[in-house]
Every structure is written in C-alpha cells, then in structure tokens.
Amino acid sequence: MKLCMSLILLVFVLFVVSLLVGPAELRVEDSIAGLFAGGSEAAAIIMREIRLPRALLGLAIGMSLGLSGAVLQGFLRNPLAEPGVIGVSSMAALGAVLVFYSGLAGSSLYALPAGALIGALLAILVLLAIAARQGSTLTLILAGVALSSLAGALTALVLNLSPNPFASYEIIFWLLGSLKDRSMEHVALALPLMAAGWFLIALSARAIDALSLGEEAASSLGISMSLTRFLIVAGVALCVGAATAVTGTIGFIGLVIPHLIRPLTNRMPSSLLLPAGLGGAALLLAADIAARIVLPAGELNVGVLTALIGAPFFLWLVVRARREML
C-alpha cells in the first residue's frame, strides 16, 4: 500500500514534469494557464494538443507495458517473459509496417493504428487457436517465439521490397518507438483498448498467484486454465496492440519493471500487478522526458532510450542478483 502511494506520487510528479518540458520555451505559469484556460492561444495549443496527449500516452502505455510484463511473468512462471515473448509486439509492428508499405498511412490518421491492432489481434487469434488445442504454457511461449520470428522476417521483407529509401526510413523510424507528435485522437483510440486490457489482466490476479504452485496445483485450487489463458492473452494483446499502434515498439519496460518492483513486494504475483503498472508509467514518462532533454534538437526516440538503458541494466540485474530474479 505504501509502495503504491509512493509510486502514484512519483507518476504524478513525472506527469507534471512531462507537461512542462518541450522545445517550445513556455514558462511554468503560461503552461498551466494554457492547459486549463486563459493563456495565450499558442500556449493552449502546445499544452492541450501536443504535451497533454504525449504525457497521457506516456502514462497509459507505460502502465500497459509494466502490467503486461508482470502478468506474463506470473502466468508463465518465467522471469524472462515480457510482451514481446508472445509475439504480439512484433505482429502489431508488422501490421503497422504493412500499412506504411501500402501507402495507406497517409490516407487516414486511423490507418496505422488499425494496422497495428489487426496485427495484434491476428497474433492473439493464432495463439488462442494453438493454446486452446494444446494446453500448456510452454506451447504458448514456443508459439509466441515462432510468431515473433515470422513477424520479424516479414517486416524485413517489407523493408526489402519497399519502393523508395524514404519509405524504408519512415518505417524504421516508426519501429524505433516514439511519443512525439501524438494527438488526443491517438489517446481516444488507444486508451479504451488499454483500459479493457488492464481490466482483463486484473481479473487474472488469483490465477497467477495459484500458478506459483504450477498448473496442476493451480487447477486443483479452482483455477480454470482456459479462462486464465484467455484473460491474459487477450489482456496483454489489447494493451500491447494499442500501445504499439500509437507509438511503435517500446521495449524492455515490461521486462525490467517487474524485476525492479518485485523485491519491494511480498513477491506474490498478484501484489506485483498494480505497482508494476505504476512503475512502468513512471519509467516511460521519465524516459520520454529524458529523450526530450538529452537531444533537444533532434530528439531521441524513446524506444531507443529504453532499450539503451534497459538492456544493460537488465544484464547487470541478472549478474548482480541472480537469486533476486525470482
């Protein structure tokens, strides 16, 4: 409880800081005035249409990635699990890349997110079809790995075939993941889907606790494995599909956050969920702020930053405290 309160405070502070940072040099009071009412028109546009959606997306997507990582690790009893593992991220990215390639991206704001969502949904349907017939979580992981590689190969193929260098550049840049220049329409599109995903994940809380004892014991404790598999696969797909749809791929948050937060809890998988969601939100907000400050002119892609910090950090975590991983 104390942990959650501290994390909520941290997220709130980072959210406010995120609203105050950007290439336009607004003073704090102008920012606040622009956000609510009474400021200059420029300040109002910058705050309401540029910075607010960016901060909201940072919060919601960070939350989604943290939650997804925590629930997948609990479900698979595998501290290396993360949304990318079950292939949803890469399938979502493939869907978006196909939209780029077909040239539909310019036709509507919704084309790109729709492509990513269709990719994510396709990934879930394939996973559910396989997992429902062949009940084990191992099958799910292996199917996810296969799906990931297939999506990666197809993405490479699309890049290979892309008509001009500019199109490839655009695709690669999008794949790197960024929160820049997102609008309230993006928020309206992604937030309900992510919220539905959070809800489904929350419903699996008991099941992932029971799964600490293995699938057979969990089932003997009254857990329906097929229902649990559906809740988690659909919940994660909604979260990750919607997130990838609006920001491209942002990695490592789902992997690193549960490890950082777990030692601060009693390690019961369900009690990790909310703190991991809040931690993910804090991490993505912080990374997005850093991306704007480190290279103010060019602006670093936040997906690059999370990977640059996340990967070595994770390695260090593994080496330093192997026992703490569980």
Next chain:
Amino acid sequence: MDLHADNLSVTLANRHVISDIGFKIKPGVLVGVLGPNGAGKSTLMRALNGQLSVKGDIRFGEHDLAVIGPAARARLVAYLPQQRTIGWRLTVRDLVALGRLPWRAFGQRASARDEAAIERAMEMADIASLSPRIATELSGGEQARVLMARAIAQETPLLIADEPASGLDAAHQIMLMRSLKGLAAEGKTVLVSLHDLTLAARWCDEVMLLNEGNLAALGSPETVLSDENLARIYGVTAHRAQDGNGLIIAPVGLTETAPTS
C-alpha cells in the same frame, strides 16, 4: 461422502494407463495407493482430481467429479501433485495461504477461519517455525512439507496426495502419516500414494494396489500386501514382522520372476 469410481479408464497418448477400475471408499479412511513405477498411481490421482479426461464415473457423495467445475471441485478435493513447484521466492506462510484461495471471493482478505486453517496446517506439517522463511531456500524435504501444508489448509473432505513422503526424513515421514491419519479420523477421505511398504502397512486403513493400470487388490494392508502379491506385482521377497503398532514389511530380495523393465 463415499468416493466411488466405476469403470474408470484413462488413455494417454493412445496407451491405456488406467483400465476399467472400480472401487468404493468410505469417508474417514486413510487409503494408501501402492504399486510399482508406472502402475498408474499418479494417473489415477490426477484423474480423481479432474486433471485428465476419463471414461467412466467418479463420484464423491452426490458430486460427479468428472464434470464438476474447477471452483466447486476445489472446495471438495485438495490435490498435492508429485511435481513440486514453487514459482517465486514466497514465504512459507504465503505459500500455505494459497490453499485458502478456493474459500475466498475475488479480492477478499483472509478471514479468521482462513488464518486458523493456515496455522493448523503449518502445525500438522511441522513447519510453523519456518513460517517467515523463503520457501525456495529450504531443503527439498522442508519444501515437501510446505506444499503438503498448502493442501491441508484447503480443508476439503477429500485429500489426494501424490508421494508426499518422498524426500522426508524418518521422523517427518511418521509425522506426516500421523497427520494424515488425524485428518481421516476427522471424517475426511485421504488418498496417499506411497512407495514405503511399512509406512503403508502401519498407517493406512486400506491399501489399493495397482499393477499395469489395473486394480490388483483393495483391502486391509495385511491382506493386500501379502507375500504372494509382493512377489507377483513388485517382484520382491520381503521380511515381515509384527510389533504392537502393526506390520513391518522390509523388501529383502528379488523373486526369480522379477520384472526386468
């Protein structure tokens, strides 16, 4: 409630693992499930707990265990798998508390009844002193007792434990059997698979002897664990003795027709 199996068959990967077994067990009875490796003990126990699709009937009182939903089953049957899995660095107490999940609604905190069940189960498995320890750091035998306590804490009228005694030291084997006997005395039905013939002979009220998926014998330990059955099914000769507390059966050699596989 009687545990009643009729024409029970289980097929795994096109192999008949359990063939047409039928039995009836009264409440308040501690039943030892015995048989050589591969006789079908674990499969029978998993089938009784609804983990496998079966042919035939399994009834517990008026409940049909073959079709009952998982939530309702979890309040009737507690099951300790042979595979000992502890997924995270949880404390002993938190692990045992998982046994109370079937009795708690979503998001509900542990009630006084839950707390009492947890304490009692930890006493019975002799792990009360380990309560705050991290379970994954305990020895194998200690972990076995923690997981047994988890199943006991579930407080169901039917308890099925697959090889709970393996890895336990001599004293804790006896403590385990005494606890299981105590649970049976409260009117529960307890099924426990064992490899130790003496433990089975001294503590179990009835012994179910399986052989190649068939029920070879069911009855009192004295009749089921006869020299003839031990020779025919286990392929061993045994030294037998009797003391004030019951039978002692020590396998001492192989018969000439000992199974070679």
